[in-house]
Amino acid sequence: MRTPTENWRGRVQMGIGWGLFVGRAGDGAAHAHHAVQVLLSESAQAVWTRPTGWLRASGIVIGADVEHQLAPTTESVTVLYVEPHSTAGRHLGGSLRDGVQVLDRREVEAARQALGETPDAAAVAALVERIGGDDRTADHQPTGDALIAELIESLPAQLPDRLTTATLAQQARLSESRFLHRFRAHTGLPLRPYLRWRRLLVAMTGVMEGRALTQAAVDAGFADAAHFTRTFRRHFGIPPKTLLDLQPGR
Incomplete structure (x- = not known):
C-alpha cells in the first residue's frame, strides 16, 4: 500500500479562470485561498474545513477564502480551482451553505464525467452545471464577441x-x-x-x-x-x- 507523500505528484492544467490538478495530493497545512475548490475522488478522502471540522468525502466544494486542509492522499484525486468572480465561480459559490458543499456519489460521478480526459473551459462549465443544482450557469454563459x-x-x-x-x-x-x-x-x-x-x-x-x-x-x-x-x-x-x-x- 502506498503511504502519503509530502510532495504533490501528478499533472496540472490551467486555463483562464481555472486550474486543475490530477494526482496524489501532498502534505499541506491548513490554509485559505482565493479560488473556489472542488475535490473529486474515487473513495472518501480526509478533508478539514473551518465550518465542518474533519470529515471524509469523495467530493466537496470549498468556497473562496474558506480555511481548509486536504490530508495527503494515497490515491489519485482531482482538484479543480475556479476563480470566484468568473461565471462558474459565482455559480459554485452561490450554491454553498456556510462555504462548503459535500457532494454525494451521483454528483461526484457526474462531475468527473463532465471534466472528461481533456478538460477545458466548456468542461468546467459543464461540471458546474451538474453539481450546482440548477441551470443558472447555462443562462449566463459567455457569449462570443x-x-x-x-x-x-x-x-x-x-x-x-x-x-x-x-x-x-x-x-x-x-x-x-x-x-x-x-x-x-x-x-x-x-x-x-x-x-x-x-x-x-x-x-x-x-x-x-x-x-x-x-x-x-x-x-x-x-x-x-x-x-x-x-x-x-x-x-x-x-x-x-x-x-x-x-x-x-x-
Missing part, C-alpha cells in the same frame, strides 16, 4: 505591469463601461481577474518548461518572483515550486 476576441488575441504574452481599462477601451474604440460589459460577457470574467489568470498561466507554463522562477515571473508580467509566488499561493494555497514535481496536463 469578435471585437473583444481580436483585442485579446493582440495582447502580448508579457503583459505590461499597468494595463489599464482606459487603454484597452481606447484600443477597442469603446467607452470604458461598455468595454468592461462586453469583456465580461465574452470571457465570463471581469478584466482584472482575467489579466491575473493570464499572467499565472504564462508563468506556470514557463516554470514547467524549465525556466527559473524569476525569469518565468518576469516573462509573464509579474514584478518579480516574490510577486508571482504571492499570487500563485493566494489562488492555489501552495507555492509555485510545487510545479517542479508535476507534469503538464494533456
Whole structure:
C-alpha cells in the first residue's frame, strides 16, 4: 500500500479562470485561498474545513477564502480551482451553505464525467452545471464577441505591469463601461481577474518548461518572483515550486 507523500505528484492544467490538478495530493497545512475548490475522488478522502471540522468525502466544494486542509492522499484525486468572480465561480459559490458543499456519489460521478480526459473551459462549465443544482450557469454563459476576441488575441504574452481599462477601451474604440460589459460577457470574467489568470498561466507554463522562477515571473508580467509566488499561493494555497514535481496536463 502506498503511504502519503509530502510532495504533490501528478499533472496540472490551467486555463483562464481555472486550474486543475490530477494526482496524489501532498502534505499541506491548513490554509485559505482565493479560488473556489472542488475535490473529486474515487473513495472518501480526509478533508478539514473551518465550518465542518474533519470529515471524509469523495467530493466537496470549498468556497473562496474558506480555511481548509486536504490530508495527503494515497490515491489519485482531482482538484479543480475556479476563480470566484468568473461565471462558474459565482455559480459554485452561490450554491454553498456556510462555504462548503459535500457532494454525494451521483454528483461526484457526474462531475468527473463532465471534466472528461481533456478538460477545458466548456468542461468546467459543464461540471458546474451538474453539481450546482440548477441551470443558472447555462443562462449566463459567455457569449462570443469578435471585437473583444481580436483585442485579446493582440495582447502580448508579457503583459505590461499597468494595463489599464482606459487603454484597452481606447484600443477597442469603446467607452470604458461598455468595454468592461462586453469583456465580461465574452470571457465570463471581469478584466482584472482575467489579466491575473493570464499572467499565472504564462508563468506556470514557463516554470514547467524549465525556466527559473524569476525569469518565468518576469516573462509573464509579474514584478518579480516574490510577486508571482504571492499570487500563485493566494489562488492555489501552495507555492509555485510545487510545479517542479508535476507534469503538464494533456
